[in-house]
Amino acid sequence: MQSYEYKVIPAPLRGEKERGAKTVAERFAVALTNAMNAMGREGWEYLRADTLPCEERVGFTGKATNFQHMLVFRRVVGASAPLILDEAAPVVPKLGAAVADEGGKAPALGPAQGSEAAQDAG
Template structure:
Protein backbone atom coordinates (compact mmCIF):
# COMPACT_ATOMS: atom_id res chain seq x y z
CA UNK A 1 0.00 0.00 0.00
CA UNK A 2 1.52 3.34 -0.98
CA UNK A 3 2.27 5.83 1.75
CA UNK A 4 1.88 9.57 1.42
CA UNK A 5 3.13 12.72 3.07
CA UNK A 6 0.74 15.65 3.35
CA UNK A 7 1.07 19.40 3.16
CA UNK A 8 -1.65 21.77 4.40
CA UNK A 9 -1.48 25.42 3.33
CA UNK A 10 -3.83 28.35 3.82
CA UNK A 11 -5.87 29.11 0.72
CA UNK A 12 -5.16 32.45 -0.93
CA UNK A 13 -7.38 35.26 0.31
CA UNK A 14 -6.48 37.76 -2.43
CA UNK A 15 -6.97 37.25 -6.11
CA UNK A 16 -4.35 37.71 -8.83
CA UNK A 17 -4.97 39.66 -11.97
CA UNK A 18 -5.08 37.70 -15.18
CA UNK A 19 -6.11 38.59 -18.68
CA UNK A 20 -8.99 36.08 -18.79
CA UNK A 21 -10.31 36.38 -15.23
CA UNK A 22 -13.21 38.73 -14.56
CA UNK A 23 -14.33 39.94 -11.16
CA UNK A 24 -13.13 39.00 -7.70
CA UNK A 25 -14.13 35.35 -7.96
CA UNK A 26 -12.23 34.94 -11.23
CA UNK A 27 -9.07 36.50 -9.77
CA UNK A 28 -9.33 34.32 -6.67
CA UNK A 29 -9.81 31.21 -8.82
CA UNK A 30 -6.68 32.15 -10.79
CA UNK A 31 -4.66 32.56 -7.56
CA UNK A 32 -5.77 29.12 -6.31
CA UNK A 33 -5.06 27.61 -9.74
CA UNK A 34 -1.52 29.04 -9.73
CA UNK A 35 -0.87 27.71 -6.23
CA UNK A 36 -2.06 24.21 -7.16
CA UNK A 37 -0.02 24.19 -10.39
CA UNK A 38 3.14 25.42 -8.62
CA UNK A 39 2.92 22.65 -6.04
CA UNK A 40 2.10 20.06 -8.72
CA UNK A 41 5.47 20.81 -10.33
CA UNK A 42 7.09 19.64 -7.06
CA UNK A 43 5.10 16.40 -7.07
CA UNK A 44 2.26 17.49 -4.75
CA UNK A 45 -1.25 16.34 -5.72
CA UNK A 46 -4.23 18.47 -4.68
CA UNK A 47 -6.62 16.52 -2.42
CA UNK A 48 -9.25 18.84 -1.01
CA UNK A 49 -10.10 22.13 0.65
CA UNK A 50 -11.09 22.20 4.32
CA UNK A 51 -12.52 24.96 6.50
CA UNK A 52 -11.06 24.73 9.99
CA UNK A 53 -11.98 26.70 13.13
CA UNK A 54 -9.35 28.59 15.12
CA UNK A 55 -9.89 30.24 18.51
CA UNK A 56 -8.25 33.67 18.56
CA UNK A 57 -8.07 36.33 21.24
CA UNK A 58 -10.45 39.24 21.04
CA UNK A 59 -9.43 42.01 23.38
CA UNK A 60 -8.01 41.18 26.81
CA UNK A 61 -10.25 38.35 27.94
CA UNK A 62 -12.49 37.49 25.03
CA UNK A 63 -12.12 34.79 22.43
CA UNK A 64 -13.65 34.50 19.01
CA UNK A 65 -13.76 31.59 16.56
CA UNK A 66 -12.36 32.39 13.12
CA UNK A 67 -12.66 29.96 10.20
CA UNK A 68 -9.77 29.48 7.77
CA UNK A 69 -9.78 27.73 4.39
CA UNK A 70 -6.94 25.25 3.98
CA UNK A 71 -5.75 23.40 0.88
CA UNK A 72 -4.56 19.82 1.39
CA UNK A 73 -1.91 18.28 -0.88
CA UNK A 74 -0.21 14.89 -0.85
CA UNK A 75 2.66 13.10 -2.58
CA UNK A 76 3.88 9.51 -2.42
CA UNK A 77 6.75 8.57 -0.13
CA UNK A 78 9.27 5.77 -0.64
CA UNK A 79 7.93 2.34 0.27
CA UNK A 80 11.21 1.48 2.00
CA UNK A 81 10.95 1.77 5.78
CA UNK A 82 12.91 4.65 7.21
CA UNK A 83 15.22 3.10 9.77
CA UNK A 84 17.91 4.95 11.56
CA UNK A 85 21.25 3.66 10.47
CA UNK A 86 23.35 2.74 13.45
CA UNK A 87 27.07 3.23 13.26
CA UNK A 88 28.72 -0.18 13.18
CA UNK A 89 32.20 -0.14 14.66
CA UNK A 90 34.85 -1.23 12.22
CA UNK A 91 37.33 -3.87 13.23
CA UNK A 92 40.74 -2.36 13.43
CA UNK A 93 43.54 -4.11 11.63
CA UNK A 94 46.37 -5.35 13.83
CA UNK A 95 49.37 -3.10 13.79
CA UNK A 96 52.26 -4.95 12.16
CA UNK A 97 54.81 -2.86 14.07
CA UNK A 98 53.68 -4.36 17.39
CA UNK A 99 54.39 -7.89 16.21
CA UNK A 100 57.74 -6.89 14.71
CA UNK A 101 58.84 -5.38 18.02
CA UNK A 102 57.98 -8.61 19.84
CA UNK A 103 59.91 -10.76 17.37
CA UNK A 104 63.03 -8.58 17.57
CA UNK A 105 63.15 -8.95 21.35
CA UNK A 106 62.97 -12.72 21.17
CA UNK A 107 65.69 -13.01 18.50
CA UNK A 108 68.70 -12.47 20.71
CA UNK A 109 71.76 -14.68 19.87
Protein backbone atom coordinates in the same frame (compact mmCIF):
# COMPACT_ATOMS: atom_id res chain seq x y z
CA MET B 1 0.44 -0.32 0.71
CA GLN B 2 1.68 3.16 -0.13
CA SER B 3 2.43 5.70 2.58
CA TYR B 4 1.69 9.38 2.03
CA GLU B 5 2.94 12.62 3.46
CA TYR B 6 0.57 15.57 3.59
CA LYS B 7 0.95 19.31 3.26
CA VAL B 8 -1.71 21.86 4.18
CA ILE B 9 -1.60 25.45 2.95
CA PRO B 10 -4.05 28.32 3.42
CA ALA B 11 -6.35 28.95 0.49
CA PRO B 12 -5.81 32.29 -1.27
CA LEU B 13 -7.71 35.18 0.28
CA ARG B 14 -7.68 37.40 -2.79
CA GLY B 15 -7.67 37.00 -6.52
CA GLU B 16 -4.72 37.75 -8.79
CA LYS B 17 -4.81 40.00 -11.80
CA GLU B 18 -4.32 38.34 -15.15
CA ARG B 19 -5.23 39.29 -18.67
CA GLY B 20 -8.77 38.12 -19.41
CA ALA B 21 -9.75 37.64 -15.73
CA LYS B 22 -12.19 40.46 -15.09
CA THR B 23 -14.58 39.32 -12.38
CA VAL B 24 -13.76 38.58 -8.76
CA ALA B 25 -14.52 34.89 -9.31
CA GLU B 26 -12.20 34.70 -12.35
CA ARG B 27 -9.36 36.42 -10.47
CA PHE B 28 -9.84 34.13 -7.48
CA ALA B 29 -9.73 31.14 -9.82
CA VAL B 30 -6.40 32.43 -11.21
CA ALA B 31 -4.96 32.69 -7.67
CA LEU B 32 -6.18 29.20 -6.80
CA THR B 33 -4.85 27.77 -10.07
CA ASN B 34 -1.42 29.34 -9.49
CA ALA B 35 -1.25 27.95 -5.93
CA MET B 36 -2.27 24.46 -7.03
CA ASN B 37 0.11 24.42 -10.01
CA ALA B 38 3.01 25.52 -7.79
CA MET B 39 2.32 22.60 -5.45
CA GLY B 40 1.92 20.23 -8.40
CA ARG B 41 5.36 21.19 -9.74
CA GLU B 42 6.79 20.08 -6.38
CA GLY B 43 5.11 16.68 -6.74
CA TRP B 44 2.11 17.32 -4.47
CA GLU B 45 -1.31 15.98 -5.49
CA TYR B 46 -4.38 18.06 -4.55
CA LEU B 47 -6.61 16.11 -2.20
CA ARG B 48 -9.31 18.43 -0.84
CA ALA B 49 -10.23 21.81 0.65
CA ASP B 50 -11.25 22.02 4.31
CA THR B 51 -12.74 24.75 6.46
CA LEU B 52 -11.51 24.41 10.02
CA PRO B 53 -12.14 26.39 13.22
CA CYS B 54 -9.27 28.39 14.66
CA GLU B 55 -9.49 29.95 18.12
CA GLU B 56 -7.94 33.41 18.40
CA ARG B 57 -7.42 35.83 21.25
CA VAL B 58 -9.56 38.96 21.36
CA GLY B 59 -8.44 41.65 23.79
CA PHE B 60 -6.84 40.57 27.07
CA THR B 61 -9.08 37.68 28.09
CA GLY B 62 -11.50 37.11 25.23
CA LYS B 63 -11.47 34.40 22.62
CA ALA B 64 -13.13 34.19 19.24
CA THR B 65 -13.46 31.34 16.81
CA ASN B 66 -12.71 32.08 13.16
CA PHE B 67 -12.77 29.62 10.30
CA GLN B 68 -9.77 29.08 8.06
CA HIS B 69 -9.96 27.65 4.54
CA MET B 70 -7.14 25.19 3.89
CA LEU B 71 -5.97 23.22 0.83
CA VAL B 72 -4.75 19.68 1.51
CA PHE B 73 -2.13 18.02 -0.71
CA ARG B 74 -0.42 14.65 -0.54
CA ARG B 75 2.41 12.73 -2.19
CA VAL B 76 3.87 9.29 -1.86
CA VAL B 77 6.57 9.09 0.84
CA GLY B 78 9.98 8.85 -0.74
CA ALA B 79 8.82 10.18 -4.10
CA SER B 80 11.15 12.81 -5.44
CA ALA B 81 9.83 15.97 -7.00
CA PRO B 82 9.50 15.79 -10.79
CA LEU B 83 12.34 17.20 -12.86
CA ILE B 84 11.56 20.68 -14.11
CA LEU B 85 13.65 22.05 -16.93
CA ASP B 86 14.21 25.78 -17.14
CA GLU B 87 14.81 25.57 -20.87
CA ALA B 88 12.07 25.03 -23.41
CA ALA B 89 11.83 21.66 -25.11
CA PRO B 90 13.80 21.47 -28.36
CA VAL B 91 11.84 22.40 -31.45
CA VAL B 92 11.46 19.55 -33.92
CA PRO B 93 11.69 20.86 -37.48
CA LYS B 94 8.69 20.21 -39.68
CA LEU B 95 8.97 19.03 -43.24
CA GLY B 96 8.40 21.77 -45.77
CA ALA B 97 6.73 21.59 -49.14
CA ALA B 98 8.42 19.60 -51.92
CA VAL B 99 10.80 21.74 -53.94
CA ALA B 100 10.17 21.64 -57.66
CA ASP B 101 13.06 21.43 -60.12
CA GLU B 102 13.51 23.97 -62.89
CA GLY B 103 10.91 22.25 -65.08
CA GLY B 104 8.15 23.11 -62.60
CA LYS B 105 7.38 19.52 -61.54
CA ALA B 106 8.42 17.87 -58.31
CA PRO B 107 10.55 14.75 -58.79
CA ALA B 108 8.67 11.43 -58.72
CA LEU B 109 9.48 9.08 -55.87
CA GLY B 110 10.07 5.43 -56.61
CA PRO B 111 9.40 2.41 -54.40
CA ALA B 112 11.50 1.82 -51.31
CA GLN B 113 14.53 -0.34 -51.94
CA GLY B 114 14.76 -3.70 -50.16
CA SER B 115 11.13 -3.91 -49.07
CA GLU B 116 8.94 -6.86 -49.93
CA ALA B 117 6.13 -4.58 -51.04
CA ALA B 118 8.42 -2.95 -53.62
CA GLN B 119 9.50 -6.36 -55.00
CA ASP B 120 5.90 -7.59 -55.25
CA ALA B 121 4.81 -4.42 -57.02
CA GLY B 122 7.70 -4.56 -59.56
